[in-house]
Amino acid sequence: MKKQRTNVIVRLYHQLGSPPSFYRISGYFLKWLLLIAIILTGIGLYDGLVLAPADYQQGDSFRIIYIHVPMAWMSMFVYAIMGIAALIAIIWRMKVAEAVLIASAPIGAWFTLITLVTGSLWGKPMWGTWWEWDARMTSELILLFLYIGVMATYTAFNDDSRKAARMAALIAVVGLVNLPIIHFSVKWWSSIHQGTTVSIMGESRITWEMLRPLLTMAVATKFYYGYSMLKRARTYLLETEQQKRWVHDIVEEKKS
């Protein structure tokens, strides 16, 4: 029994490592990822903007939390996935990892940009300033530059996609050091930004009515990331393997 079980995992690993299998398997999930993302976003925002009670200090302005915080979590979550993919791409030279790395950068950059702008839109009414060169904000801005750096590096070496992906992977791996800096910035430096409200371990300092939409949005945006990243990774594999037979079979086939 045990032997069979490992075989399944090993087989799955090899399948996901091969571009044609990855393309085929990810194809089953795309539609569902997008559908669940849209439904959960609808539920989460209705819950957060309509049902959740106003904050006793911040009034209705606190509702920006339902965009800002899930986006901030995602900006780091996507970077972590991108960093792991980059490590795999460097160590094992796995093509699918390169695809995941390059496909994560655009959506990660969008999430980071929304985090920064909504943070600004929240900071203005609450702190009286759009921007402060504060540790939390500066490190999040650096995260945006890292995403842009990964994309720019890949584009710069467009004559050789394998080499381009490895160069981009190097930037992504080096940038991993920024993740703990962002997370602990509100602890390490005195910051205008508030500390942690929601924590996985320990008590969250927020009522359930306010927390529920936040978690819903956190899940919804993960599903959208899944869609966006897999779809771009598929396109990436088609483009970089366009000499190969399996790509021709897929493109020639009318359905797609």
Next chain:
Amino acid sequence: MNEFLNMGGYAFYVWSSVGLFFITMLVDFISLRVKDKTVKRNIKSFIRRKNNR
């Protein structure tokens, strides 16, 4: 309804945030589909050129 849209006086800040979120996700969605179509079209013409040779 009006009260909901007014967001306790923070309408501009709250609705800009929500609007930005939707616009950005839409831009991402459209751009990845356009890219996919372009790549598939290029590969098709690449195959055609190869077959004609």
